[in-house]
Amino acid sequence: MSERPVVAHVIHSLATGGLENGVVNLVNIAGPEFRHVIVCVTGAGAMRARLKPDVEVFSIGKRPGNDLGAVWRLVKLLRRVGPAIVHSRNWAAFDAVPAARLARVPVVVHGEHGREVGDPHGRNRRRNRVRRVLAPLITRFVTVSRDLERWLVEDVRIPARKVLTIHNGVQLDRFGRSSAPEARRELGLPAEALIVGTVGRLDPVKDQAGLLRSFAALLPAHPDAFLVLAGDGPCRADLARLIGELGVGRRVQLLGDRPDVPLVLSAMDLFVLPSIAEGMSNTVLEAMATGLAVVATRVGGNPELVEDGVTGRLVEPQDPGRLTEAIAGYLEDSHVRAVHGKAARQRATEHFGLERMCLTYTDLYSRLHPGGATGGD
Secondary structure (H helix, E strand, O other): OOOOOEEEEEOOOOOOOOHHHHHHHHHOOOOOOOOOOEEEEOOOOHHHHOOOOOOEEEEEEOOOOOOOHHHHHHHHHHHHOOOEEEEEEEEHOOOOHHHHHHHHHHEEEEEEOHOOOOOOOOHHHHHHHHHHHHHHHHHHEOOOOHHHHHHHHHHHHOOOOHHOOOOOOOOHHHOOOOOOHHHHHOOOOOOOEEEEEOOOOOOOOHHHHHHHHHHHHOOOOOOOEEEEEEOOOOOOOHHHHHHHHHOOHHHHEEEEOOOOOOHHOOOEEEEOOOOOOOOHHHHHHHHHOOOOEEEEEEOOOOHHHHHHOOOEEEEEOOOOHHHHHHHHHHOOOOHHHHHHHHHHHHHHHHHHHHHHHHHHHHHOOOOOOHOOOOOOO
């Protein structure tokens, strides 16, 4: 076993998703200061294949609902692994907070990365009360957006001194390497179409159904447009049904879960994120790194990424008319599309590089580690 202090990242699973992508990116390029392990509350998943071979992954096998046995299994695992820091993420991994303290872990960090469709504004009283009551057990809260930081301080009433924001980062050199014609050939997409696309979990909170309706509305004026939805999730069957109901099957393709997101993005002319709620979208960052203009909803951390009128357009969530208008504007003006795409790439390069994110997390862990300069409180 390495003598380096261990950071145990506790997450729901390693299924495909933005949070999981961020954790994988972090542990894959993290420096030598810490050894990183991942603990999945339920089971692993497709993202495990992207981890470096030396990253250990553990699974607790938690059942749906309250599973006190899973909490006890987590306590025993943490005692065996002996991490210096436990870093849990989102409500699905919140059991790790008391488990870490029962296992006598000296530092506990809890991250908030976004919300669910059932509680898009974070107003669930029971969950917020639990966050508030257990806040003394948490050394630091980390959010991925200023919007989430404001929510924790103002709505949940977590002391501001315990909360900080670390924006997500993107591995810039992975994106924008393939040409659009090459990417379209590999994906079997029409070569001459204007391709609008989105990447993400097929989940109600992402509102791909709203995007489908907006796309159907613009097709009569833009018959050369084509829509691609990359990702998988609980809404796939409903979305396939809606495509049939709207009569747009010949102009829409469900690509499923893709390991080659950089290639998928390279095939697009425009990226759209129609979410009802967001934390800090990795897929928006990846689209920006590809050099795409972005149409996104004005929720969560999206306004911290997309500069309205400079790198893309921001619209209100669940407003299909405005979404249709914003997409159509880009389809009709290739010059603005190119200018905003170039500006998006520059903004991602200057402010949202993965290396910067990893250095910031490593600095936080070093300051909080008992052997570092600053302990917890």
